Amino acid sequence: MPPSPIRKLVPYAEAAKKKGIKVYHLNIGQPDIETPKQILDAVRNFDFTVLEYSHSAGNESYRRKLVKYYKKAGIDVDHHQIIVTTGGSEAILFGFMSCLDAGDEVIIPEPFYANYNGFAVAADVKVKPITSYIESGFALPPISAFEKAITAKTKAIVICNPNNPTGYLYSREEMETLKEIVLKHNLYLFADEAYREFCYEGTHTSAMHLKGVDENVVLMDTISKRYSACGGRIGALVTRNKAVLDTVMKFAQARLSPPSFAQILGEAAVDLPDNYFDTTKAEYKKRRDLLVSRLNAIPGVFCPNPGGAFYAIAQLPVDDSDKFCQWLLESFSYQNQTIMLAPASGFYGTKDLGRNQVRLAYVLNTEALSKAIDCLEKALEAYNNTVPAAVYAQTTN
Amino acid sequence: MPPSPIRKLVPYAEAAKKKGIKVYHLNIGQPDIETPKQILDAVRNFDFTVLEYSHSAGNESYRRKLVKYYKKAGIDVDHHQIIVTTGGSEAILFGFMSCLDAGDEVIIPEPFYANYNGFAVAADVKVKPITSYIESGFALPPISAFEKAITAKTKAIVICNPNNPTGYLYSREEMETLKEIVLKHNLYLFADEAYREFCYEGTHTSAMHLKGVDENVVLMDTISKRYSACGGRIGALVTRNKAVLDTVMKFAQARLSPPSFAQILGEAAVDLPDNYFDTTKAEYKKRRDLLVSRLNAIPGVFCPNPGGAFYAIAQLPVDDSDKFCQWLLESFSYQNQTIMLAPASGFYGTKDLGRNQVRLAYVLNTEALSKAIDCLEKALEAYNNTVPAAVYAQTTN
Numbered sequence: 194m195p196p197s198p199i200r201k202l203v204p205y206a207e208a209a210k211k212k213g214i215k216v217y218h219l220n221i222g223q224p225d226i227e228t229p230k231q232i233l234d235a236v237r238n239f240d241f242t243v244l245e246y247s248h249s250a251g252n253e254s255y256r257r258k259l260v261k262y263y264k265k266a267g268i269d270v271d272h273h274q275i276i277v278t279t280g281g282s283e284a285i286l287f288g289f290m291s292c293l294d295a296g297d298e299v300i301i302p303e304p305f306y307a308n309y310n311g312f313a314v315a316a317d318v319k320v321k322p323i324t325s326y327i328e329s330g331f332a333l334p335p336i337s338a339f340e341k342a343i344t345a346k347t348k349a350i351v352i353c354n355p356n357n358p359t360g361y362l363y364s365r366e367e368m369e370t371l372k373e374i375v376l377k378h379n380l381y382l383f384a385d386e387a388y389r390e391f392c393y394e395g396t397h398t399s400a401m402h403l404k405g406v407d408e409n410v411v412l413m414d415t416i417s418k419r420y421s422a423c424g425g426r427i428g429a430l431v432t433r434n435k436a437v438l439d440t441v442m443k444f445a446q447a448r449l450s451p452p453s454f455a456q457i458l459g460e461a462a463v464d465l466p467d468n469y470f471d472t473t474k475a476e477y478k479k480r481r482d483l484l485v486s487r488l489n490a491i492p493g494v495f496c497p498n499p500g501g502a503f504y505a506i507a508q509l510p511v512d513d514s515d516k517f518c519q520w521l522l523e524s525f526s527y528q529n530q531t532i533m534l535a536p537a538s539g540f541y542g543t544k545d546l547g548r549n550q551v552r553l554a555y556v557l558n559t560e561a562l563s564k565a566i567d568c569l570e571k572a573l574e575a576y577n578n579t580v581p582a583a584v585y586a587q588t589t590n
Numbered sequence: 591m592p593p594s595p596i597r598k599l600v601p602y603a604e605a606a607k608k609k610g611i612k613v614y615h616l617n618i619g620q621p622d623i624e625t626p627k628q629i630l631d632a633v634r635n636f637d638f639t640v641l642e643y644s645h646s647a648g649n650e651s652y653r654r655k656l657v658k659y660y661k662k663a664g665i666d667v668d669h670h671q672i673i674v675t676t677g678g679s680e681a682i683l684f685g686f687m688s689c690l691d692a693g694d695e696v697i698i699p700e701p702f703y704a705n706y707n708g709f710a711v712a713a714d715v716k717v718k719p720i721t722s723y724i725e726s727g728f729a730l731p732p733i734s735a736f737e738k739a740i741t742a743k744t745k746a747i748v749i750c751n752p753n754n755p756t757g758y759l760y761s762r763e764e765m766e767t768l769k770e771i772v773l774k775h776n777l778y779l780f781a782d783e784a785y786r787e788f789c790y791e792g793t794h795t796s797a798m799h800l801k802g803v804d805e806n807v808v809l810m811d812t813i814s815k816r817y818s819a820c821g822g823r824i825g826a827l828v829t830r831n832k833a834v835l836d837t838v839m840k841f842a843q844a845r846l847s848p849p850s851f852a853q854i855l856g857e858a859a860v861d862l863p864d865n866y867f868d869t870t871k872a873e874y875k876k877r878r879d880l881l882v883s884r885l886n887a888i889p890g891v892f893c894p895n896p897g898g899a900f901y902a903i904a905q906l907p908v909d910d911s912d913k914f915c916q917w918l919l920e921s922f923s924y925q926n927q928t929i930m931l932a933p934a935s936g937f938y939g940t941k942d943l944g945r946n947q948v949r950l951a952y953v954l955n956t957e958a959l960s961k962a963i964d965c966l967e968k969a970l971e972a973y974n975n976t977v978p979a980a981v982y983a984q985t986t987n
Contacts, residue, residue, distance in 0.1 A: 194837065194841065194844070195840075196843070197840075200646065221643075222839055225640065226640070226857060227640055228639065228640055241628075243622065243623070243624055243625055243818060244625045244819045244820065244822055244855070245820055245821050246618075247821055279676050279823065279845075280846060282845040286845070295692060308843075308845075308846075311840065311843070311845075314839065315844070421907065422641045424641040424644055424847065424851075425847070425849065425850065426823075426848070426850070440591065441593075443593060443594075444712065446594040446597050446705075446708070447679065447708025448680065448683070448705075448708075449679055449820070450820075452821070452823040452852060453821030453822065454822070454851035455622075455641075455850075478625060555910075
């Protein structure tokens with residue numbers, strides 16, 4: 194099991210805080226946006242006296258509500274096709290465990306959400322990364338790259354749309370390309386759509402919108418980012434493939450039920466006014482615009498404009514962002530403040546890729562975000578004056 | 591993945607209810623005992639505005655509280671030795687995944703909690719059952735049975751104490767026997783102690799009380815039954831083995847965090863008055879006494895007296911309890927009521943064992959329990975008059 198690139202520097206951040214330094218957390222997708230009060234109130238107002246197991250697939254009332262939510266997103270499913278999970282994490286784990294056998298291979302465009310590695314280890318399957326590049330804004334690799342990676346053991350492709358960690362929003366054409374590949378090679382298409390609502394350029398094409406791939410598509414979803422409700426640990430696995438649903442239900446029964454309190458919250462969330470996402474999306478877009486423009490104004494920094502989610506990957510003028518990110522916490526401060534970033538190397542499956550890249554989560558308000566980038570700017574100046582010239586020379590290649 | 595013996599008859603129960611028949615649920619360990627109001631209130635009174643991820647190991651404040659809880663149970667650990675999990679289920683899964691490799695074997699006295707099978711499938715390990723017998727009240731099998739089952743691939747023994755599904759409470763001597771075996775063969779001892787507080791005959795010996803096995807013992811725990819809080823989905827993995835903790839933390843980080851709301855509930859539960867368990871335990875003991883005496887008064891039924899938990903396994907004068915349990919829901923009612931039981935075959939790893947046994951969870955109040963046993967009594971009379979004589983003849987063998 195590899196350590197999480199998002200969390201592995203936590204001890205250094207804790208040490209910096211103990212020294213009295215303020216740390217801006219751009220390393221982790223924990224939004225500062227408030228959870229809507231009415232859905233928190235729904236939990237406060239629960240009226241049961243016994244905190245019982247729910248149905249293993251989640252409360253039927255919640256699943257019926259989710260049908261309405263998905264309908265609004267242009268996805269037609271019934272409540273039997275939805276299994277409520279403990280976060281998106283469990284949806285991914287159940288998908289892997291139910292559809293793949295030990296030794297099977299799953300193709301994932303890299304950089305990718307690092308925890309897929311953990312679930313792959315748990316399910317004893319092999320991740321085969323195919324590279325997307327910062328120069329093209331992390332667009333879908335060409336069909337030829339998929340074809341090259343596919344073997345007799347390949348059983349699935351994972352697509353995160355919009356993407357974590359790149360923020361890339363896959364187009365309708367790219368999704369149709371994926372459809373062709375999965376049909377041709379009889380693969381599952383695991384679609385992680387945790388950031389569905391956060392699209393700033395163009396519209397979202399869900400894998401569930403694709404026609405003729407009902408048996409292939411498994412949607413892995415979560416309310417964590419959608420409603421700023423990460424701690425609830427409520428997600429869902431959605432598919433029209435009956436055999437997959439039956440197998441997932443066995444795993445769901447083995448772990449008894451998803452958490453009860455947060456199902457109440459999730460159910461209430463479906464009744465939020467339709468404009469709820471407008472406000473949240475506008476806020477994230479403002480942050481993205483600030484982040485991307487500020488980053489690209491720093492000498493030697495390049496950050497493509499992400500179309501969705503709330504992440505960006507930037508290339509920095511450093512030789513090794515793992516070292517740089519640690520140095521930011523261990524040896525640097527500006528006005529008694531510093532910034533915590535996620536080194537991008539941990540999001541790549543291929544060794545030595547992403548060494549000069551970092552992932553930034555724009556989960557702080559614009560004021561904090563601006564101060565955080567001030568820190569980064571000053572840090573890059575200082576770092577490249579303190580590290581040996583020979584090392585810096587390499588980074589400009 | 592085998593289906594859950596506890597839940598597989600649910601569709602028949604639903605059909606019975608649709609016909610207007612009242613179903614007494616003795617199939618599942620869902621207590622009717624109220625969750626203590628003060629711990630539900632702790633959740634109602636939360637004061638955060640963003641439902642954030644917690645620490646992957648669980649809130650530090652909760653882990654520090656748990657240290658106090660364990661101290662009262664005679665278990666000395668610090669908060670670094672506790673990882674909060676999503677129910678006891680996840681503690682078991684993490685234990686299996688962290689300590690065992692694909693193909694490893696784990697020995698479990700049977701009948702055993704059927705969901706161990708699911709976690710074994712998930713971790714790709716093999717369960718080797720060794721049989722305990724109803725005639726001895728399901729006491730620990732002799733050392734010779736363990737020795738016979740141990741191979742080079744054996745890595746662990748699972749002990750559930752007090753036991754689900756048998757209710758058997760392992761003695762200090764039996765726990766010392768297990769210690770000898772795990773030390774001799776260098777095995778892990780996975781201890782599921784979900785029912786620690788519910789011991790009616792003698793005292794509980796935790797695997798964590800054993801001396802000299804700090805590297806071997808992994809405790810899998812949950813608040814579900816302790817505080818009648820099954821829907822919270824909060825448990826804990828506790829061990830003094832540093833390497834195991836480090837590996838479990840990687841799995842914990844991959845799934846981000848345990849549910850936030852129920853951690854508040856768990857933390858408040860540690861402050862319940864010391865006499866909280868006295869009341870609950872007295873209630874369960876009353877039910878057990880009623881259940882066991884009523885069952886043993888029915889011709890052809892034998893039920894050993896369980897020393898703990900809230901389950902009992904009874905032998906019935908039927909040929910196949912799977913069929914009988916289905917018949918109870920499909921074809922029987924007494925005063926428009928029937929009873930749902932868990933066929934015991936699903937708790938055995940060895941084929942064809944437990945065919946004439948059922949598990950009963952005494953999770954209903956004595957009045958309901960008494961009516962449920964009325965149903966069972968009438969049902970056995972009716973069943974043995976309706977099934978072909980030849981079939982019944984077999985059951986008496």
